[in-house]
Amino acid sequence: MVKVPEYKFLELLGETNETCPIQILDGKYKDIVYRYGKISLKEVENENLQVNMDIDMVVCPEGFDQQEPEFTQLIGEIFVDIIEKNMASTKDPVDLEDDVHQD
Secondary structure: OOOOOOEEEOOOOOOOOOOOOEEEOOOOOOOOEEEEEEEEEEEEHHHEEEEEEEEEEEEOOOOOOOOOHHHHHHHHHHHHHHHHHHHHOOOOOOOOHHHOOOO
């Protein structure tokens, strides 16, 4: 498991339907800014869950490879951290089944 770095949500400018940009505040990927696009979940063998996500790089070093395995693992861990923090702040159980869309 990768240690989740400090991160913050950046303000959206203007009217948009895009997700909020996230800035990584420490570690190897410090100051990289990205946003999550389409996220899909697929159950694979042994009841494991495969997560695929589109990422829009907002600010990154020239030539940065967003497919770098360590980076994709890190942004996956940040995604899980965001979900866990939001679920922990909810008093009532949340059933996400009605919100899941399969393409």
